Amino acid sequence: MRLDKLLSECGYGSRGLVKKLIRSKQVSIDGEIVLAENRNVDPQLQKVMVSGKMLTHQTNVYYMLHKPAGVVTAVSDEGNRTVIDLIDPSDRRPGLYPVGRLDKDTEGLLLITDNGQLGYQLLLPHKKVMKSYEVVVNERVTTADQEAFAEGIVFHGGTTCKPAHLTILSHGDDESRVLLDISEGKFHQVKKMFLSVGKKVTYLKRLTMGPIELDESIPPGSYRPLNEAELEQLKPFFR
């Protein structure tokens, strides 16, 4: 958020008054005096001081949810439990939303926040944010599949996927377990990629999104706030 908006919200008066305060060198971010009132700032990630006092502000919330199968990735839904229903009412904020979408039967890492900018930046196609999935399919995954994924799977209908990395963990005639790294987020992408090589996904779990890794100590259906180190790693996506 803009520095002048933040200070105004924190009780330092109108934008005009706040501008004067900033121009009189009373405001610093991470120890550096700031003179531009339009400077972007996140007081959860940066230390903002005003006239020698640390700014206290109710900032955005960032949760890591271990999504269980059976809930929908939506803010509200008629008839289905949503990922937002899993957030305790005392932790809810207006504007809370899931970053990206996991299918109802998919498990794993889902970021939930009220920071609209974060979701926007993480999902921008040109940012090519990597996501990794643990996938179980109903047939033997082969090196030919690995090559096809590396070249770029073409969906029935012509859509081409970006090259993806497939690591085989185990393979048998009627079940294989793999890790898949992809840098895009087409609708039902993983399932459709495997269908393109004739295999059906029977289990899907997201393990990472960009720099954030699922904390496996969080039981499915539970969540925790992102810690300082995780927020620091998300910093590039806050602008």
Ligand code: URA
């Ligand atoms: N790809 C899918 O097919 N489903 C998901 O839930 C996520 C990625």
